[in-house]
Amino acid sequence: MSIRLGIVGLGKIAxxxxxxxxxxxxxxxLVAVASxxxxxxxxxxxxxxQDLLSSDTEIDAVSLCTPPQGRFEQARAAIEAGKHVxxxxxxxxxxxxxxxLEALAKEKGVTLFATWHSREAAAVEPTRALLxxxxxxxxxxxxxxxxxxxxxxxxWIWEPGGLGVFDPGINALSIVxxxxxxxxxxxxxxxxxxxxxxxxxxxxxxxxxxxxxxVTAEFDWRQTxxxxxxxxxDTEEGPVVVTHGGSRLTVDxxxxxxxxxxxxxxxxxxxxxxxxxxxxxxxxxxxxHVADAFLLGRRHAVEPFED
Amino acid sequence: MSIRLGIVGLGKIAxxxxxxxxxxxxxxxLVAVASxxxxxxxxxxxxxxQDLLSSDTEIDAVSLCTPPQGRFEQARAAIEAGKHVxxxxxxxxxxxxxxxLEALAKEKGVTLFATWHSREAAAVEPTRALLxxxxxxxxxxxxxxxxxxxxxxxxWIWEPGGLGVFDPGINALSIVxxxxxxxxxxxxxxxxxxxxxxxxxxxxxxxxxxxxxxVTAEFDWRQTxxxxxxxxxDTEEGPVVVTHGGSRLTVDxxxxxxxxxxxxxxxxxxxxxxxxxxxxxxxxxxxxHVADAFLLGRRHAVEPFED
Numbered sequence: 102m103s104i105r106l107g108i109v110g111l112g113k114i115a116x117x118x119x120x121x122x123x124x125x126x127x128x129x130x131l132v133a134v135a136s137x138x139x140x141x142x143x144x145x146x147x148x149x150x151q152d153l154l155s156s157d158t159e160i161d162a163v164s165l166c167t168p169p170q171g172r173f174e175q176a177r178a179a180i181e182a183g184k185h186v187x188x189x190x191x192x193x194x195x196x197x198x199x200x201x202l203e204a205l206a207k208e209k210g211v212t213l214f215a216t217w218h219s220r221e222a223a224a225v226e227p228t229r230a231l232l233x234x235x236x237x238x239x240x241x242x243x244x245x246x247x248x249x250x251x252x253x254x255x256x257w258i259w260e261p262g263g264l265g266v267f268d269p270g271i272n273a274l275s276i277v278x279x280x281x282x283x284x285x286x287x288x289x290x291x292x293x294x295x296x297x298x299x300x301x302x303x304x305x306x307x308x309x310x311x312x313x314x315x316v317t318a319e320f321d322w323r324q325t326x327x328x329x330x331x332x333x334x335d336t337e338e339g340p341v342v343v344t345h346g347g348s349r350l351t352v353d354x355x356x357x358x359x360x361x362x363x364x365x366x367x368x369x370x371x372x373x374x375x376x377x378x379x380x381x382x383x384x385x386x387x388x389x390h391v392a393d394a395f396l397l398g399r400r401h402a403v404e405p406f407e408d
Numbered sequence: 409m410s411i412r413l414g415i416v417g418l419g420k421i422a423x424x425x426x427x428x429x430x431x432x433x434x435x436x437x438l439v440a441v442a443s444x445x446x447x448x449x450x451x452x453x454x455x456x457x458q459d460l461l462s463s464d465t466e467i468d469a470v471s472l473c474t475p476p477q478g479r480f481e482q483a484r485a486a487i488e489a490g491k492h493v494x495x496x497x498x499x500x501x502x503x504x505x506x507x508x509l510e511a512l513a514k515e516k517g518v519t520l521f522a523t524w525h526s527r528e529a530a531a532v533e534p535t536r537a538l539l540x541x542x543x544x545x546x547x548x549x550x551x552x553x554x555x556x557x558x559x560x561x562x563x564w565i566w567e568p569g570g571l572g573v574f575d576p577g578i579n580a581l582s583i584v585x586x587x588x589x590x591x592x593x594x595x596x597x598x599x600x601x602x603x604x605x606x607x608x609x610x611x612x613x614x615x616x617x618x619x620x621x622x623v624t625a626e627f628d629w630r631q632t633x634x635x636x637x638x639x640x641x642d643t644e645e646g647p648v649v650v651t652h653g654g655s656r657l658t659v660d661x662x663x664x665x666x667x668x669x670x671x672x673x674x675x676x677x678x679x680x681x682x683x684x685x686x687x688x689x690x691x692x693x694x695x696x697h698v699a700d701a702f703l704l705g706r707r708h709a710v711e712p713f714e715d
Contacts, residue, residue: 173593177618195700196503197593197693201618204591261597261704284511286480286504290568299706311484311508386504392699393502397568399606400707 104185104376107133107160109150109175110167111141113255114189118218119166122365128373133158150175154182162212162376165189170262173198176213180205185212187372191271191388192216194262203383212375214368215383217275221367222347223360228334229280231352235336240281240316244273245329248302248322254408258300265300267391269330270320274387276332276347277316285310287390292398295406302406306394411492411683414440414467416457416482417474418448420562421496425525426473429672435680440465457482461489469519469683472496477569480505483520487512492519494679498578498695499523501569510690519682521675522690524582528674529654530667535641536587538659542643547588547623551580552636555609555629561715565607572607574698576637577627581694583639583654584623592617594697599705602713609713613701 106129108115120141123131133145135153140146147153150163162185165172169191176193179186180202192215193199199215206213219225246269248258257263264271285308293303302323308316330346339353350358375382413436415422427448430438440452442460447453454460457470469492472479476498483500486493487509499522500506506522513520526532553576555565564570571578592615600610609630615623637653646660657665682689 195594195704196696197591197700200696201591201593205618261706284504284508286508287502294707311512389503389507389699392696392703393504395702395705396699397502398702399568400601 104129104162104373105132105160106130107135107150107153107158107163109135109153109163109165111136111139112166115166118365119164122369125366126369126373128377129162129369133160150178154178154184161185162187162372168257168263169194170257170260173202176202177205180209180211180213183209183211185214185372185376187214187216187368190215190217190275191264191268191391192383192385193388196385196388196392199383199385199388203381206381206383210379212372212379213381213383214372214375215385216368217272217384217387218364218368219272219275219347220279221364221371222276223363224343224347224350224358225276225279227358228341228343228350231341232280232334232336233282235338235341237282237310237314238335238337239314240277240335241333242273242277242316242318243329243331243333244270244318245321245324247325247328249408259298259406261299263300264391265298266302266304266320266322267394269322270304270318271387271391272346273318273320273330273332274390276343277318278384278386278390280332280343281310281316283310283312283314285314285316287393287397290394290398291401292394293401293403295404296402297405297407302403304394304398308390411436411469411680412439412467413437414442414457414460414465414470416442416460416470416472418443418446419473422473425672426471429676432673433676433680435684436469436676440467457485461485461491468492469494469679475564475570476501477564477567480509483509484512487516487518487520490516490518492521492683494521494523494675497522497524497582498571498575498698499690499692500695503692503695503699506690506692506695510688513688513690517686519679519686520688520690521679521682522692523675524579524691524694525671525675526579526582526654527586528671528678529583530670531650531654531657531665532583532586534665535648535650535657538648539587539641539643540589542645542648544589544621545642545644546621547584547642548640549580549584549623549625550636550638550640551577551625552628552631554632554635556715566605566713568606570607571698572605573609573611573627573629574701576629577611577625578694578698579653580625580627580637580639581697583650584625585691585693585697587639587650588617588623590617590619590621592621592623594700594704597701597705598708599701600708600710602711603709604712604714609710611701611705615697
């Protein structure tokens, strides 16, 4: 039987990615939407998740596409009601709350899927397999995009808990934590805050892996023109380069892979599998690195940002 | 046989607390010290942990009393060499590094003890037992002290990773995470940074526990005169008040406990037990809350601080 799904939060990410991916995925169907501001033709629509959960519309799972601030109560209510839960990235506004959700999901016997869509990019798993066979010298991440293009007028992203430039940066970290064969931790963090905003517009990070290997990351939201989502891994055997957010892979100078984006379709396929197997998938390590970046961050003021 | 211990870092906390506590504890003896700036009469002295580990002085364990920044490499080297490790609080400068240490200690089969000395205060366990039987309405933490008195000239504490007012504040959080019967997570964080410092001098936190119960915490390093380390728990059955950093307990208006400070003696006693039983004790939840406080923190500038 198909999983009856409710989407909570019908904003930009839900419309750009989730609706089409659900439509294209077998084993799951959209039966309800909870959104303050929007409804969807042909689907039962509710004002919020409480209205949905107390309605006659039967659902098995919810997918939370709301901003991270305030998502805890929605997830908690769904899990308490025995629903499986899929969380957009980042999984929450704090680490303590996502740990609490994980414990609650385990207690209630439902699936919790903390998604990292960039991990579903085509080059990620091949790169992981390749790096397990190689000796890494260094890793350099460059994730630079134009916030005005990708987050037009999204005020929540500049508020505490909205992560600022770490909203895209956490995508890079979700890939790096997946492909690296050894753990790494932050040793220096420089954060660049517009004078009029509560979240950083750029970040410069230096990590160290066990063995002393350096991992660096440059995140910047002020890039106009071509956008950059690249991870360059220098290995003793030659360079491994993952570009275009994880969809293209070049190994030792030779292009290995150019794939179309199937990230969200892969996420829903994985969610259907997890529910079927009664498992959860909740790796919070990308958010741990982001929390570390704030904890260890040295703050620098830069010019005000206006949408 | 007694555990042969090396102390790394012979600064204020080692001299004020560790040396006397080790002396007073059975089953463990100090045989070495590693410190850049100081030696100890009658004990083998080394410049750093690398010199100690490669020397003829045999040790079974190390106690790290250095500042949290840079402690990872010391702990890693000790664990790799098969030594048990005891960490002063906070256990590290980042969460990722302490997670890595935990995994490494497990792999190497040595004891890792991430200490929280305030949890050893006399009133903590009785309060935990009491609260398990009561219905909590709210919790209010007030932790206010004079940084000039407690951390004279300690520059590292104002640097990124030094935590600022969370250095004492994490003591309060280590108690609250221990006595509370349910988990809680941050929903608002205001951080007050002196204009000339990279760490906060005060913080105002609002947490929510599952069920909606409020936990608030006020940390301030600008308090002269009487110092305040109080936790007030309002329960349906009456007030439970833990004061003096956890050494005094008042229940329903009646004083139950006034104890002398045995925190560090208890820590070393616990470490001897852990090593004897081949176990670790590494609960990082107080540091998770602090990382959350920076992640979710709204920054406010306050007047410069000069030592």
